[in-house]
Amino acid sequence: MNYSAQQLEKFTTDVFLKLGFPPEVAGIAARNLVRADVKGIDSHGVARLSGFVRLIKNGRINPNAIPKILYETPSTARLDADSGIGLWTAHHAMNIAIEKAKTAGSGWVAVSNSSHFGIAANHAELAIKNNMIGFVMTNASPLVAPAGSIEAYIGTNPICVGIPAGKYPPFIADLATAAAANGKLEIAQRKEQDIPTGWVQTREGNHSTNPNELKEEGTLLPLGSDVERGRHKGYALGSIVDILSGVLSGANFGRWVPPFVSFLEPSTDIPGKGIGHFIGAWRIDAFDSADVFTSNMEKWIEGARSLQRSEGIDEILIPGEPEHRMEAIRMKEGIPLTEKVIEDLKKMDKDLGVNIEY
Amino acid sequence: MNYSAQQLEKFTTDVFLKLGFPPEVAGIAARNLVRADVKGIDSHGVARLSGFVRLIKNGRINPNAIPKILYETPSTARLDADSGIGLWTAHHAMNIAIEKAKTAGSGWVAVSNSSHFGIAANHAELAIKNNMIGFVMTNASPLVAPAGSIEAYIGTNPICVGIPAGKYPPFIADLATAAAANGKLEIAQRKEQDIPTGWVQTREGNHSTNPNELKEEGTLLPLGSDVERGRHKGYALGSIVDILSGVLSGANFGRWVPPFVSFLEPSTDIPGKGIGHFIGAWRIDAFDSADVFTSNMEKWIEGARSLQRSEGIDEILIPGEPEHRMEAIRMKEGIPLTEKVIEDLKKMDKDLGVNIEY
Numbered sequence: 114m115n116y117s118a119q120q121l122e123k124f125t126t127d128v129f130l131k132l133g134f135p136p137e138v139a140g141i142a143a144r145n146l147v148r149a150d151v152k153g154i155d156s157h158g159v160a161r162l163s164g165f166v167r168l169i170k171n172g173r174i175n176p177n178a179i180p181k182i183l184y185e186t187p188s189t190a191r192l193d194a195d196s197g198i199g200l201w202t203a204h205h206a207m208n209i210a211i212e213k214a215k216t217a218g219s220g221w222v223a224v225s226n227s228s229h230f231g232i233a234a235n236h237a238e239l240a241i242k243n244n245m246i247g248f249v250m251t252n253a254s255p256l257v258a259p260a261g262s263i264e265a266y267i268g269t270n271p272i273c274v275g276i277p278a279g280k281y282p283p284f285i286a287d288l289a290t291a292a293a294a295n296g297k298l299e300i301a302q303r304k305e306q307d308i309p310t311g312w313v314q315t316r317e318g319n320h321s322t323n324p325n326e327l328k329e330e331g332t333l334l335p336l337g338s339d340v341e342r343g344r345h346k347g348y349a350l351g352s353i354v355d356i357l358s359g360v361l362s363g364a365n366f367g368r369w370v371p372p373f374v375s376f377l378e379p380s381t382d383i384p385g386k387g388i389g390h391f392i393g394a395w396r397i398d399a400f401d402s403a404d405v406f407t408s409n410m411e412k413w414i415e416g417a418r419s420l421q422r423s424e425g426i427d428e429i430l431i432p433g434e435p436e437h438r439m440e441a442i443r444m445k446e447g448i449p450l451t452e453k454v455i456e457d458l459k460k461m462d463k464d465l466g467v468n469i470e471y
Numbered sequence: 472m473n474y475s476a477q478q479l480e481k482f483t484t485d486v487f488l489k490l491g492f493p494p495e496v497a498g499i500a501a502r503n504l505v506r507a508d509v510k511g512i513d514s515h516g517v518a519r520l521s522g523f524v525r526l527i528k529n530g531r532i533n534p535n536a537i538p539k540i541l542y543e544t545p546s547t548a549r550l551d552a553d554s555g556i557g558l559w560t561a562h563h564a565m566n567i568a569i570e571k572a573k574t575a576g577s578g579w580v581a582v583s584n585s586s587h588f589g590i591a592a593n594h595a596e597l598a599i600k601n602n603m604i605g606f607v608m609t610n611a612s613p614l615v616a617p618a619g620s621i622e623a624y625i626g627t628n629p630i631c632v633g634i635p636a637g638k639y640p641p642f643i644a645d646l647a648t649a650a651a652a653n654g655k656l657e658i659a660q661r662k663e664q665d666i667p668t669g670w671v672q673t674r675e676g677n678h679s680t681n682p683n684e685l686k687e688e689g690t691l692l693p694l695g696s697d698v699e700r701g702r703h704k705g706y707a708l709g710s711i712v713d714i715l716s717g718v719l720s721g722a723n724f725g726r727w728v729p730p731f732v733s734f735l736e737p738s739t740d741i742p743g744k745g746i747g748h749f750i751g752a753w754r755i756d757a758f759d760s761a762d763v764f765t766s767n768m769e770k771w772i773e774g775a776r777s778l779q780r781s782e783g784i785d786e787i788l789i790p791g792e793p794e795h796r797m798e799a800i801r802m803k804e805g806i807p808l809t810e811k812v813i814e815d816l817k818k819m820d821k822d823l824g825v826n827i828e829y
Contacts (some may be wrong), residue, residue: 160483186576187546218545261780263778363763395547417725420616428621
């Protein structure tokens with residue numbers, strides 16, 4: 114069964130309103146959640162709404178958060194998100210970065226005391242709309258084992274860079290620094306399929322193709338997967354994200370990053386507040402005429418698209434293009450939700466008395 | 472045979488002086504070249520000196536370059552390096568970034584018209600010395616095929632982030648965005664050994680373990696190596712580096728980035744000037760008290776080091792630690808050079824009349 118983005122956004126907004134969020138925050142958070150479904154990143158869309166509701170109900174997310182800038186310079190700020198919802202906080206932080214970039218050329222906001230911000234690409238798109246390059250990172254609860262370890266220490270910690278590309282859809286690279294994000298394991302679990310080697314290791318550090326390995330104390334592997342193919346690089350990238358998002362901001366980091374799921378309690382004796390993001394923007398015309406940049410960016414894309422392809426490959430895709438195409442389809446045909454997600458939404462509807470038609 | 476870092480630095484400085492560089496530029500360029508040997512990155516050290524000499528002699532590197540800021544804002548600058556030597560230009564660009572960060576909180580310099588800058592870590596270390604986080608990227612001539620392609624379009628394009636770590640050696644992640652850098656293939660070539668699958672593909676797009684595959688129109692694979700293990704991520708990361716370093720700066724990008732080797736002519740009809748770098752610094756105390764950051768950074772490192780290890784692993788290493796240890800060894804015991812490199816240096820000595828004892 115397909116639902117329109119508007120339906121899901123309206124429902125999600127109403128859920129947040131019922132839980133006490135101010136209308137502007139509810140609207141932006143809802144839009145950012147549903148944008149994941151629109152782009153085909155189903156793991157990060159309304160499937161996560163009930164998880165947010167539980168965190169709000171048990172007080173770990175504050176609907177009436179008032180973020181506060183603790184320190185700033187012309188191009189930087191450190192923001193305490195006051196336990197707000199990351200879906201809106203990251204948007205707010207990017208707006209601060211954009212305002213700083215307008216006068217200082219670039220803007221950087223390290224955010225502590227926040228929560229899950231949905232897909233990073235949403236926040237980078239805000240910079241793109243302002244003809245800036247967006248830079249978005251967040252840390253997340255530990256699932257990935259550093260090179261040589263069998264214990265999780267870093268999250269799937271995404272790196273996202275979004276770049277305006279003139280007449281083409283923007284270049285948006287948004288990638289987990291693990292070999293595969295947890296969402297891919299969940300898909301394999303639902304389909305009861307084996308996963309490729311290189312995604313997870315057992316608690317003894319051996320290869321595994323079991324999509325349920327994490328439930329048996331296994332860990333995700335960093336991008337690169339093994340010694341030969343450069344797992345130390347994925348480990349380094351995930352660590353950079355953790356340090357910029359967590360250590361620099363005053364949030365938690367490493368093993369201490371609180372989990373998204375409400376049934377797991379955060380560690381006690383934690384070094385910081387909530388989870389952290391690191392969000393920035395470079396103004397393109399702080400470096401060059403925007404026209405020159407745009408024309409060369411188009412040339413970059415055309416050059417990549419015209420490369421010789423491997424057998425069986427129809428076209429060379431630019432980062433962000435698969436999601437852009439899915440957006441066109443889903444805005445027209447609606448968003449297919451699984452039975453489980455629909456039941457989840459219906460249950461929330463009943464519990465909260467949203468009474469929306471869907 | 473081992474040589475001291477001082478010997479090699481003196482020799483390299485003298486070579487640059489003979490070729491007409493001003494003393495300050497010669498000294499810094501020489502130091503940055505030899506630092507690669509000191510840290511154990513032998514592929515990027517004095518083994519490359521004769522390559523630089525050829526580029527200088529045929530006019531592609533200008534010893535008397537005067538870099539010029541073409542445009543700037545409080546936190547950004549675009550620099551035309553005037554065909555200067557990257558080993559010094561990147562150092563100069565980082566100094567500009569640091570000066571901007573002192574007042575604006577962060578500083579960003581997009582550099583065009585430059586050349587090979589050695590190992591990125593050198594330039595990040597300059598930020599670390601100023602209690603800043605250094606961010607260093609460069610593009611390079613195309614060797615890596617985007618996901619789905621059998622044609623090289625991006626270089627091994629490194630990402631380097633250097634972070635001060637209090638009582639511990641700094642955290643320095645410096646990684647090629649290919650599964651393996653070309654230097655690793657060269658080592659296998661010398662040893663006449665097969666390479667692991669996942670590093671290169673044949674010109675038809677098949678797996679290969681031949682270290683000479685690039686000479687037969689093969690290409691390097693992006694970090695992630697194959698579809699299942701996320702090669703699209705390495706492709707995206709390498710592309711980010713190319714766009715920030717090349718497109719944003721006004722340098723060349725994609726297939727048009729000029730080669731390091733002098734016997735290959737740069738393409739005609741190129742879109743920009745030379746190769747490009749993207750260099751930046753965030754001042755740590757623009758976000759938080761440096762003491763709080765340092766103490767949490769130490770905690771991050773201690774947390775990682777204390778993780779449970781896989782069988783056969785003696786310790787969890789922090790990014791930058793292997794190079795830091797090699798530095799301690801080589802500063803004491805000297806730098807072992809291969810016969811081929813020694814011959815190369817002797818030939819330069821003779822050709823240029825450096826007449827140095829080594």
